[in-house]
Amino acid sequence: MSLRETFERQRDRRYIMFGGKGGLGKTTFSAATAYWLARHGHKVLVFSVDPQASLSDIFQQDIFGKGAVRIMDNLYAQEIDADSHIKQYQQEVRQKILDMYGFDRVPDEIEHYIQAASAEPAMEESAIFDAVVDVVVKGDYDYYIYDLVPLGHALYYLSMAKVYDEWINRITKLREEMREHEEMVARLKREKTTEEDQILNELQRIKTRINLSSSILTDKQKAAFYFVVVPEEMIILDTQKAAQLFAKFEVPIAGYIVNRVLPSELASQDIPQYLRNRLKMQDRYLDKIRSVFGKNVVGYVPEMERDVTGLKMIEKLAGIMYGNGTK
């Protein structure tokens, strides 16, 4: 099956993710796919949580932290500013504590715990994932293209409910520790226990939302995950390992796309030995890719003459990836 057919045959799949190791072409393929779908009349949002703002780079437009920005008809791009989401989240927690206990300012001990909790990687992941949930749950678009961060992290997002569990456990523990502070205990005692659990309830509510969105992103009917690979030994091995892990989280793998393939016609031309060697090596790895990923390989994308930035190059690449015909 070709990449295009994976879209045409599964029209309910509206949540599209591109994953893979760093620098292989996730952002490039996300942009090209979004472009192609938009050109065929679908309203598309391509988004990422990447602090490197690579969608801004590829679309040559500053979109970081600005919400969904229109790129062209039907095509919108969004770069979620994770840091500001974390700060916002901290602020919400502070406000809740103030409201709950009727303090005019957050006591130092509690501020200390808020800071400690925010330094947790799980807190960061949670804040980011929460932002992603907001984006996908809104449902204003026909297609959502999620340009994922490199592999390891992506796994986190997809198993976010677990991360949340852990965070809730930590918060619970922190709250217990908090109670050990005598001064705090005295203050807390004046409050009803039901109120004390508001923060925890809030976290539980968020967790429910997370579960909802990870259920969207792992729904075989609605979501499709594409792995980007290149014909190189280590990348093939790492992708294989990652694919096994993803399978554990029941991520619906829709196919593998091979990027940066040197055109084989080169072999019949007058080329330096160096390039001839590279072609030979590439052939070996392409064979390996076919034997490892089999019929799940849905496309081969050539090494282009230059970086893929700007709509003209994106259009060119989309033409190569999906053909220029109608969808």
Ligand SMILES: Nc1ncnc2c1ncn2[C@@H]1O[C@H](COP(=O)(O)OP(=O)(O)OP(=O)(O)O)[C@@H](O)[C@H]1O
């Ligand atoms: N087929 C190609 N031909 C030429 N250049 C390419 C091709 N695919 C990707 N590139 C270039 O390679 C670089 C990395 O691509 P891209 O940013 O899409 O990777 P990524 O997987 O999103 O990286 P990261 O893991 O950092 O997010 C970019 O400069 C892009 O323009």
Ligand SMILES: [Mg+2]
């Ligand atoms: Mg990227």
